[in-house]
Amino acid sequence: MGRFDRYILTQLIVLFGxxxxxxxxxxxxxxxxxxxxxxIADGQNLSVFFEFTALALPQIMLLVLPISxxxxxxxxxxxxxxxxxxxxxxxAGLSAWRLLRPVLLFGLLLASLVGVLGNVLAPSAxxxxxxxxxxxxxxxxxxxxxxxxxxxxxxxxTVYIREITELGEFEDMFLQDRSQPGVETTYTATTAxxxxxxxxxxxxxxxxxxxxxxxATGRLSTVTFSDFTYDVAALIAEGRARSFDVRELxxxxxxxADAELAQEMRLPLARMLFEGHGRIAxxxxxxxxxxxxxxxxxxxxxxxxxxxxxxxxAVVLVVPLQVIWNASESxxxxxxxxxxxxxxxxxxAALLTLAxxxxxxxxxxxxxxxxxxxxxxxxxxxA
Numbered sequence: 001m002g003r004f005d006r007y008i009l010t011q012l013i014v015l016f017g018x019x020x021x022x023x024x025x026x027x028x029x030x031x032x033x034x035x036x037x038x039x040i041a042d043g044q045n046l047s048v049f050f051e052f053t054a055l056a057l058p059q060i061m062l063l064v065l066p067i068s069x070x071x072x073x074x075x076x077x078x079x080x081x082x083x084x085x086x087x088x089x090x091x092a093g094l095s096a097w098r099l100l101r102p103v104l105l106f107g108l109l110l111a112s113l114v115g116v117l118g119n120v121l122a123p124s125a126x127x128x129x130x131x132x133x134x135x136x137x138x139x140x141x142x143x144x145x146x147x148x149x150x151x152x153x154x155x156x157x158t159v160y161i162r163e164i165t166e167l168g169e170f171e172d173m174f175l176q177d178r179s180q181p182g183v184e185t186t187y188t189a190t191t192a193x194x195x196x197x198x199x200x201x202x203x204x205x206x207x208x209x210x211x212x213x214x215x216a217t218g219r220l221s222t223v224t225f226s227d228f229t230y231d232v233a234a235l236i237a238e239g240r241a242r243s244f245d246v247r248e249l250x251x252x253x254x255x256x257a258d259a260e261l262a263q264e265m266r267l268p269l270a271r272m273l274f275e276g277h278g279r280i281a282x283x284x285x286x287x288x289x290x291x292x293x294x295x296x297x298x299x300x301x302x303x304x305x306x307x308x309x310x311x312x313x314a315v316v317l318v319v320p321l322q323v324i325w326n327a328s329e330s331x332x333x334x335x336x337x338x339x340x341x342x343x344x345x346x347x348x349a350a351l352l353t354l355a356x357x358x359x360x361x362x363x364x365x366x367x368x369x370x371x372x373x374x375x376x377x378x379x380x381x382x383a
Contacts, residue, residue, distance in 0.1 A: 008102035015072035023064040031056050055129040058122040062114065069110050070289040070318065073103060074311055077297040081307055096298050096360040103294045107287035115283035119251045127248035155179065169193060173205060184213045203230040246275045274332035277342040288349035292317055295356040317352060324348050
């Protein structure tokens with residue numbers, strides 16, 4: 001790279017890092033608020049919360065990085081125009097294509113980063129997120145350790161604990177089980193303990209009573225006990241089946257998916273194919289937002305009023321590209337034969353970038369020719 005390329009590329013990377021940090025923080029805080037409410041409400045500690053938010057970061061970065069690159073490019077080239085740096089470079093004979101070489105290199109670096117995130121880190125993080133989410137859902141300990149509240153840790157189960165001692169004992173416990181059809185059993189106990197075993201968690205209640213109501217006959221049976229063990233593991237057995245999310249599967253598997261594999265994983269074939277090709281397409285598309293932003297700013301010239309029209313044009317041109325992606329995603333996820341629509345967005349972005357650069361080069365040539373024709377008359381007028 002030449003000195004000019006290193007100069008532009010360094011500024012792009014620095015500003016890109018700054019804007020990425022700001023936008024990722026905003027999106028991360030928004031996601032963290034929802035996770036905090038969910039996890040803390042289920043009785044989980046802060047370490048689980050930070051683990052979940054960390055696993056959500058790759059997906060957030062995948063969404064934010066192209067936006068950060070676009071904003072950083074607009075900022076850098078707007079400053080270069082305001083300080084006449086771009087005008088000097090154009091006067092020195094650098095064409096629009098030459099000026100965009102460092103931006104193209106920046107776009108390729110961004111595409112590599114998005115490719116690694118979308119095809120390696122984000123699927124892996126999503127898989128770990130689902131596994132940990134299943135573990136948290138099966139962990140009834142955290143959901144039971146809340147005193148003074150009526151809680152529903154599983155379907156058909158209602159639990160109330162008056163107080164939890166420092167030793168982990170449940171004082172004055174109420175448990176109602178409606179998981180069996182036609183039968184409603186209510187347990188009350190003076191004290192209780194939640195213990196672990198090889199078969200899963202067990203709830204041991206002491207000095208209590210069990211009341212079973214047969215809804216069909218209306219008969220109520222009452223039994224008192226000195227100690228009774230309640231099988232909590234049976235309530236979570238049905239939740240142990242692992243279902244696959246298309247976002248956690250490797251790209252190589254998705255793009256080679258067929259009807260047999262889709263049926264085996266119980267996922268729509270169209271969604272699997274579009275997801276796999278969509279990851280590649282998003283990486284390819286990441287090359288073009290910085291190019292579009294820089295090319296649009298080259299359409300203008302130095303003005304003390306700024307280049308807000310060119311900035312607005314760049315933003316307006318990027319919006320239809322997102323519309324193309326939304327339409328392609330809607331069609332491609334419903335028809336397995338339309339997986340190629342995933343590449344419609346990067347193809348449209350490439351054509352748009354080429355059109356803007358061609359127009360910028362043609363406009364500059366026309367302006368140079370006009371200045372050459374106007375210079376003799378200016379000389380005569382001066383004489």
